[in-house]
Amino acid sequence: MDDLKLNNIQQHWDAFITSAIAWAPKIITAVISALLIYVIGSWLIRMIKRLVEKGFKKRNMEPSLQLFLLNIINWGLNILLFIVVVTQLGVQTSAFVAMIGAAGLAVGLALQGSLTNFAGGILILLLKPFKIGDFISASSGVSGTVNAIDVFHTRLITPQNQLIVIPNGEISNKSITNYTQLGTRRTWFDIGVSYNADLKQAKEILMEVITKNQYALKDPAPQVVVTELGDSAVNLSIRVTTSNENYWAMNEELIITCKAALDNAGIEIPFPQRDVHIYNK
Secondary structure, eight states: OHHHHHHHHHHHHHHHHHHHHHHHHHHHHHHHHHHHHHHHHHHHHHHHHHHHHHHHHHTTOOHHHHHHHHHHHHHHHHHHHHHHHHHHTTOOOHHHHHHHHHHHHHHHHHTHHHHHHHHHHHHHHHHOSSOTTOEEEETTSOEEEEEEEOSSEEEEEOTTSOEEEEEHHHHHTSOEEESSTTSEEEEEEEEEEOTTSOHHHHHHHHHHHHHHOSSOOSSSOOEEEEEEEOSSSEEEEEEEEEEGGGHHHHHHHHHHHHHHHHHHTTOOOOOOOOOOOOOOO
16 A cells, blocks of 8 residues: 555656656746846836936926836836736736736726826926926915925915915916016006196106116016096006016015105105085085
8 A cells, every 4th residue: 555655656756857847948948038038128128217318308307207207117117027027937917917907996096186186297397387486376366486396286485485385286277377487577556646746747757766776677668657547546557677586676666766756746645535525404
């Protein structure tokens, strides 16, 4: 009985050795081929990443978008290389593909809001409606200097030195006012003068103040325009262009000097007032 068991074991062992010898060349060939594919594929991925990075730099693409797209390309190429390598080893890859598809669907359903912000961030980084350092105002009412543009959010610093984080989906789907992209800004404020004032004289005085301002640009030409017959005053609109960095300084200086010039000329800047009439029967 023991001899029979030993014979069976010997037969199975011999069959295993015979099969191993028969399959050894195929296995060795497959492993060597897989290693070669992995080495060559890794080298090709590095070359592709370098070429793509050079292309991004030539197009002056935003650094954050460059990093994100390079990571996406790197992951995609490495997943493709992994599938090719395991296929060369004889592993069925249909299960891997199904798992990747299911995982992508689950992530997409779970992150619908984030994907909206992600798509908005990609559009902002590609279309460049604003860049870091621009002063913008969103339709939601917030405004400030762009501090950072991420894939999901845009960060603004307000004039009060407050940080505002806005989802990119909200910015990309609504209107944006970019005050600094053109390089210059035009101040636009009203000064009211009394109804008794000589409007031509008031305009000449204000225009003289503008021409003496060190920050005011001659082109486009500054304007002083009568815009409204208000309840208590006749409104004159001051419209002057300057460079972005001098906007606030010019705006303040014009307000101060315009008021001083009108005061010196005896032209009243009235405050809101009402006439009260009392009738006795």
